Amino acid sequence: MGVETAIETARASFNGANHLLEIDDLNVRFYTERGVVQAVRGISFYVDQGETIALVGESGSGKSVTAQAVLGLVDAPGRITGGEIRWKGESLSAGHGGWDKVRGKSISMVFQDPMTSLNPLMTVGRQIGETMRRHLGYSRSAARRRTLELLGLVGISAPGERVDQYPHEFSGGMRQRIMIAAALACEPELLIADEPTTALDTTIQAQILELIADIQTQMSLAVLLITHDLGVVAGLCERVAVVYAGKIVETGSVDNVFALPSHPYTTALLGSVPRLDMPRMSLKPIEGSPADMVNAPPGCPFHPRCPKVTEICITDEPPLARDLRGREVACWHADNQPA
């Protein structure tokens, strides 16, 4: 194992393909009374320096669990049951304390609900500053000075006054800006944004996304965006991975995947979103309900809801295979499959 990992790492660096973050065959299970929920079933992907990648899927598809697993934040009754998470070639998931070196420092995270993701009894200034005091050894006054800068950077006016206020004195959008400021405190290389705009008003959503995009170019930050909102993906990301029932069903460049979706689920997902460029297109909801993650059906996980379903879809599971345009799709009816 050790030797193999070493060889793998050596090969990766030789190829010059040492990704910033690599997820390899990740499996996460939740042990509940109703049975074992297989939330993530063998997801693999990577993030390179400075790029933006999106994980897209319905709620319950396993995308948020994947994001939490990257930082080792999966709580009981959930557990990472297989696979590896590597940061610059080094495993975070194997052994103890792997995450301690990166959490909040090289990788930071912004969560969905800015109302509850900030500690209600602590001033926002202290919540931003404590990360720097922990990881960079800043003094109280140095942390405060940097906090004021960060508040300005994320667009909070009058930072000098607001730094000593409590979260309930801010609006939802403002709180999300504060979350972002706290995430940027130690100048991380990767920002994981787990549905950062879902809990916000539409107008505020756009502002927050713009802020993330700005900061990304300023700080040459890689962003892993978790969302169910395809509109957000189109505006912000280079690559996208579509997640269904704990698996990636299609991945590739955003332009490719959105223009000509290959997997029926991606097609359906795109069909259920209003599009400004095709105002006359009618919206089609996806038939059926999301897959049962306790008793996953055999074959393709999407087959109970798929319009193109045939015999093989019910019996055999399609592998994720590269197609002619360089993207990967897991569907027997995509043009990449030998069948």
Next chain:
Amino acid sequence: MTRFLLKRLRQGFLVVLGVTVAVFIATRMVGDPARVMLPLNATPEERTHFRDELGLNDPLPAQFSSYMQGLARGDFGESIWQRRPAIGVVIERIPRTFQLVFGGMALAVLLSIPLGLIAAIAAGRWVDKLTVFFSLLGLSIPQFWLGLMLIIFFGAQLGWLPTSGVGTWKHMILPMVVVALPAAGRMAMILRSSMIDELKQPYVRTARAKGLSRRRVIGTHALRNALTPVITLGAWELIRALAGYSVIVETVFAWPGLGYLAKQALDQHDLVLLQAVVLVVAVLVTVINVAVDVVYRAVDPRTRLV
């Protein structure tokens, strides 16, 4: 802040007024004080004289107005048992009760916070189950019995501690333990459950994602939030101890505080004195309630908006 204080004081005044009226109803309308206070062999002349002296033959509204006027002047009547103003007898006893109640509550806090914290962190494991069991046991044992058993064991059998009364610091140990134990059990249980809830909150996940130490995530972020219900309960416990348990605990240990005074007044059929005790306790409870609200505002910034 001043407006808030005034509002709370006004509410507190209403409570005291309510107690005053309740006491009046209980003593004058429900029962016959003459029957309660005089010995069974009292002659009819003695009874008439007694009723005249206390103004019990006047119509009720007149009785009520003279009762309220007396209270407004700080005149609580003369203790029948002690033959001097009741209020003086009551005030003398306050320091002893405060010593017992505040000491006991401090002990309860010292016991309950580590217990509740350990139980919450180890939720579901045997440490947790043991803590829960002992907390439940602590709040299930009647205090008078616990007191007597401790007296039998530590006072009589082992001879380590005095069995009753006041004097040295040794006299304080057993009564304080008895006051503290049920409160500590309840506070540990509340802290445990609120801590389990807080540890599930998104802000705790945020703190972990920031790479903060486990100690800081639990001790600073989650614990401060989990303590707010404990403060509420602690205030309630303080009030219960002052206005209730002190009667039992002080009686068991012959501890000369307000509670023991209430029991003595009852035994002496001295309703005037008992009434004074009840009213003074109501005032103390009100003052504590206001103080707790002030503490609460200092702890939780969200309440400052109101």
Next chain:
Amino acid sequence: MDQAVEKPLVPPRYVGPGPLRRTARGIRWLAREAWKDKVGLLGLLVVGGLLFVAIAAPLVAPHDPTAQSLETRLMPPFWLDGGSLSYPLGTDALGRDILSRVIFGSRTSLLIGVSVVLVAGAFGTLIGLWAGYKGGRTDSVLMRIVDTQVSFPGLLIALLILAVIGASAQTVIIALSINGWMVYARLVRGLMLSLRESLYVEAAEVIGCKPRRVIFRHMLPNLSSPLLTLGILEFARIILAEAGLSFLGFGIQPPATSWGLDVSFGRDYMFAAWWLVAFPGMAISVTVLGVNLLASWLRIIADPQERDKRFARGVPGGG
């Protein structure tokens, strides 16, 4: 965000087949749950034991609890020198059998506990329903009364009442009910406020159900589980309160038996005959502990989140 989506359209409590089959199924389910959780089982056994002993007291008690005999006074428990198996827990200063007195004392605790819970619970629930359903001024006035009463020095007022009207089982029930109804009113009113918001109550009102029907048919059933838990917890508290009042001499009066009363009898002899104090007090402690264990177990099985957490712990390495 559309908040309406969150509201349940169907009452959360599932009302399925007829009452008899439902009860049978409920009992089987409870038995299974109790077997899984040994602490809950212990609570259930203690409470079951209390019920049995209280009902069958004349059959299980070896002696008449009031029968005095001066030859056998202050006998120690059977395992000590001078003890006898015919008085397993010894005798008191009047030669009465302690075991029999403990057995008969359970009747008092049960009677007072159940009565106070029923009286205070019914009154408090009604007030809470009224305040929660009406809302507005009615609600704020009623809740102000509740708040005021909660801040009362409860036990002292109870003592005052008992001193004036004279202590007996009935007056103890009255005094403790006056002290105890507020918690129910608060709980019910709080739950009502959240229930009023749910769609099925709105639906019932839209189709023209009368207020009384909406309250009693649609809302009250959803309150039964929290009310039951509160009632059980209050039962434990009332047993302690009755024992305390009786210990002080302002509760149950002789010749009636009560555990608290027996402890106070034994107090005069406690250095010479500790068993007079020890056994009745132990009976109170075990009973109250059992009731508390039962209540905390019921709360866990009624809460799906708690159940999941407990299950997850059974998985090796999970956590």
